[in-house]
Amino acid sequence: MEQILANGLYLGAQYALIALGLTLIFSLMNVLNFAHGQMYVFGGFVTYTVVAQFGLPFIVGLIASALVLAVMGALIERFLFRPVIRKSKRDESTMLLAAGIAFFLDAVILLLFGEKQRGVPKVVNGVFNWDMRLIMPYDRILIAVLAIALIVGFILFMQYSRTGRAMRALAQDRMAAQLMGVDVDRYSMIGFALGAMLAGLVGGLLVTITGINLGMGGPTSVKAFLMIMIGGAGVISGAIAGGFILGMMESIGLTVLAAYGDVTYLVIFVTLMIFLAIRPQGLMGKPWG
Amino acid sequence: MKRRNFLATTGLSLVLAVAATTSAWAENAKLKIGFVGVTSGPAAAWGISNQRSMETRAAWLNELGGVKIGDVTYDIEIVPFDDQKDPKRAIAGMEKMAQDGIHYVVGPNVDDGAAAVRPVAEQNGIMYFPYAFPKELYTAPASNAILGMVANYQSGPAIYKYLMENKGVKKVAFIAGNESDPLSQRDSGSAAAKALGLEVVSDTVTYQMDTTDFTPVLLPVIQTAPDLLVLSGVSPANAPQLIRSARELGYTGLISTETAQDAAVLAEGAGELANGFISVGGASTPELASDAMKEFVKRYTDMFGEYNDESNTKVYALEYIIETLKANPAAIDNVEEFKKTMDTFSAPNPFMVGDAKLSYVGTTSFGQKRQVSVPLVVNEFKDGKFETLFVAQVD
Structure with a gap:
């Protein structure tokens, strides 16, 4: 039981961090960023390049991933989403654009980093073993702690910084925020950059544990959408809750249902369908959007 | 005057360029060999190593002046198609090969893709070399698929x-x-x-x-x-x-x-924890690799920046196609001739040391020769590279 809980918490922390970026972008711009998973993969490859190819410390790789993805996110918002949002009132325009960016990033990743699975050496060696009841490698503990620290830092930033307050105002009511003097374009760009940066940071964190390959983008986006549907799209606390719930469901399912084959995600999807039929806005979302 | 000179020079250059192009085209005919496999997504490494192996070998052979089959010398052209590991896409890829008049295709890489393309290949006279293991692809009445590796x-x-x-x-x-x-x-x-x-x-x-x-x-x-x-x-x-x-x-x-696995990927992803890991490899262990194999690895690395150990196996399919066509030039557009040749075909294996031969096997597993003979090399990973544990042959 201890092992199941620990696995669930570890998975939940990384999932929540992935979902945060996606939900931030959705709340600010009403954009379903299908390229979020590809941004995560790009971040992983940046860390891999800095650490494994250039031989620099892991923390440098992590910072490089954050910076590169933040710049990428800002550019994507400024030159792609902003003009499309300005010219088209239809939601599907931004959805198609996001899907196009996902395919484009897949191609760029293949060209820049190749087709192989990549990984970097363990950041910390050794395994925590509590009488065979709970086994957890130290590097996973470190990554989980870092992920939780980043989530806390993000919440504090959104709660108490001027930029965070402006973004929250934007998410609550775009028109009212504009009338109150919030620079919508500026904070949309900062929000998108922040969302992309979070994706890059998770990619950088997990490249030490799971490695990275160009095929991980799509499935990561699907899981991120699952999490924000559970928690409520556009709600930060909902994304965190969704991440931890999905992580815990996965951990429990993989252990309890192991004897029945790979049915964990089947059960999760069925549960989610029933849940959404009862509460389509998710746990913490509002029915009116 | 200057203008007249300019026009004359330009005209002459154009004539020469067209003549050079025409003579280059006339020099060697093209032999198109298809590849239908996965080159995107999580399993991309399987297909990309296939495609790159074929492209490396084709470029090498073309550089040497092409391949003589019967009285005609051909340049090899690889026509790739990414099936994205989707059977529907694999069918579309095989149909494209048929439309292009291609009779020899390497791939697909996975079971469902290989099974899906079977009707298209059989109806359009295409021999294909899957990296998939279902026995029904290789046992009679099926006869167009040839297993490209050891199952x-x-x-x-x-x-x-x-x-x-x-x-x-x-x-x-x-x-x-x-x-x-x-x-x-x-x-x-x-x-x-x-x-x-x-x-x-x-x-x-x-x-x-x-x-x-x-x-x-x-x-x-x-x-x-x-x-x-x-x-x-x-x-x-x-x-x-x-x-x-x-x-x-x-x-x-x-x-x-x-x-098959890749030593660099194992070293990066698992480090010394992968020591002792046993997998199936190809023919590039130091004990088995010929000079041609070493040259292939070098050329692959020069072309694509990094070698993939999976290509130790993937290098063979194109070689089998070319050598079998050399043995029976009538098979160039007639796969029934190709099938006839397979039963008795034998040629030197350029990628292994000694007197190793290329030949078709599979009688024990499939009741007919529908498998390329590649050495069954079992490797053990140790400190970043593979060491040969033992070598065997499939009959």
Whole structure:
């Protein structure tokens, strides 16, 4: 039981961090960023390049991933989403654009980093073993702690910084925020950059544990959408809750249902369908959007 | 005057350029060889190593002046198609090959894709070389597919037997991805292990191909305390993570797979935790690689920046197609001629030292020769590279 809980918490922390970026972008711009998973993969490859190819410390790789993805996110918002949002009132325009960016990033990743699975050496060696009841490698503990620290830092930033307050105002009511003097374009760009940066940071964190390959983008986006549907799209606390719930469901399912084959995600999807039929806005979302 | 000179010079240059192009085209005919396989997504490494192996070898042969088949010298042109590991796309790819008049295709890389393209290949007179193991593709009445590697039901028993005799393995556990290839490899591996008298302690645990944390997946398997953990049909992307998670959970037994792996990927993803990992390789171990194989590796690395160890196996399919066509030039656009030649075909194997031969095998497994003969090299990973454990041949 201890092992199941620990696995669930570890998975939940990384999932929540992935979902945060996606939900931030959705709340600010009403954009379903299908390229979020590809941004995560790009971040992983940046860390891999800095650490494994250039031989620099892991923390440098992590910072490089954050910076590169933040710049990428800002550019994507400024030159792609902003003009499309300005010219088209239809939601599907931004959805198609996001899907196009996902395919484009897949191609760029293949060209820049190749087709192989990549990984970097363990950041910390050794395994925590509590009488065979709970086994957890130290590097996973470190990554989980870092992920939780980043989530806390993000919440504090959104709660108490001027930029965070402006973004929250934007998410609550775009028109009212504009009338109150919030620079919508500026904070949309900062929000998108922040969302992309979070994706890059998770990619950088997990490249030490799971490695990275160009095929991980799509499935990561699907899981991120699952999490924000559970928690409520556009709600930060909902994304965190969704991440931890999905992580815990996965951990429990993989252990309890192991004897029945790979049915964990089947059960999760069925549960989610029933849940959404009862509460389509998710746990913490509002029915009116 | 200057203008007249300019026009005359330009005109002359154009005439010369057209003449040069025409003469270059007239020099060698083109022989198009297709590739339909996965070059995107998590299993991209399988198909990309295929495609790049073919492109490297084709460029090399073209540089040498082309390939003489009968009285005609051909330049080899590789026509690739990414099926994205989707059977529907694989069918579209094979149809494209048929429309392009291509009769020889390498791929697909996976079971369902290989099964899906069978009707298209048979109706359009295409011989294809899948890296997929379903026996019905290679047993009569099927006759257009030729297995491009050693199947797991051929390598698995050899590995288990070796480990029983040399490492005292008694209990074995299987884990597989939830896809047709790994699952069928798990089932045949488990049956082979039982037939050898091994105790199968776990063969029901599977995982999603996009799993990022294998600890919860492996936990129930490790708790059965096997002597050997078989990663059935594991992709190069998942192997390092599975090995790492198993070792971190305290597993100290042997780990093996019957798929080809990449040493650099294992070293990066699992480091020294991958030491002792047993997998099936190709012919580029230092003991077996000929000068031609070393040259191939060098050219591949020069063209694409980094070699992929999976190409040790993938290098062979194109060679078999070309050498068989050389042996019977009538097969260039008639696959029935190709099939006739296969029964008696034999040619020197350029990629192995000694007097190794290229020939078609598979009679024992399929009742007809529908498999390329590549050496069954079983490797053990040690400190960043593969060491040969033993070598065998499939009949």
